[in-house]
Amino acid sequence: MGLFSFIKNAGAAVFGIGKTNEEDDAEARAATEAKELRLEEAAARNLEETIADLELKVEDFSVFIDDDMARVSGQAYDQATKEKIVLIVGNTAGIATVDDQLTVEHVEPEAQFYTVVSGDTLGKIAKHYYGNAMKYPEIFEANKPMLTDPDKIYPGQVLRIPNLD
Structure with a gap:
């Protein structure tokens, strides 16, 4: 009888059984995308729960993550709450950008944001922004509950610098 040669992937195309390499690749890509979607969800x-656990005043809050971008929406009580939410989400590993879709119930002046560099202290940052290192508690208070200790900041962390006027 001998051996018969077949085109391996023709059977899948004709009878719908087995998988072609392209189908295997497509299925693997789909599985990877589904896993990434589950991880993003x-x-x-987790970010929504964190915001709730921190008891920040926000209604109808939601987070949507796509790759390294997070979109936040809802209604924050005030500008400080909105900024804290953006910072909590943005200071999360894996998030590169935050699309802020939050509205504010009580409008107030916006704070500045500052990215911590190596060697920074809250006193050094306060000296730069306010001309007085002893105003560091203002920065510490503006970043609660994200900060729990004024001596525990790290390079790359983004902080709120409130307007003192």
Whole structure:
């Protein structure tokens, strides 16, 4: 009888059984995308829970994550709450940008944001922004509950610098 040669992937195309390499690749890509989507959804839910646990005043809050971008929406009580939410989400590992879709119930002046560099202290930052290192508690208070200790800041962290006027 001997051996018969077949075109391996023709059977899948004709009878719908087995998988071609292209179908295997497509299925693997789909599985990877589905896993990434589940991870992004879980990360978004975790961020929503974190905001709730911190008891920040925001209604109808939601987070949507797509790759390294997070979109936040809802209604924050005030500008400080809105800024804290943006910072909490943005200071999360894996998030590169935050699309802020939050509205504010009580409008007030916006704070500045500052990215911590190596060697920074809250006193050094206060000296730069306010001309007085002893005003560091203003920065510390403006960043609660994200900060729990004025001596525990790290390079790359983004902080709120409130307007003192």
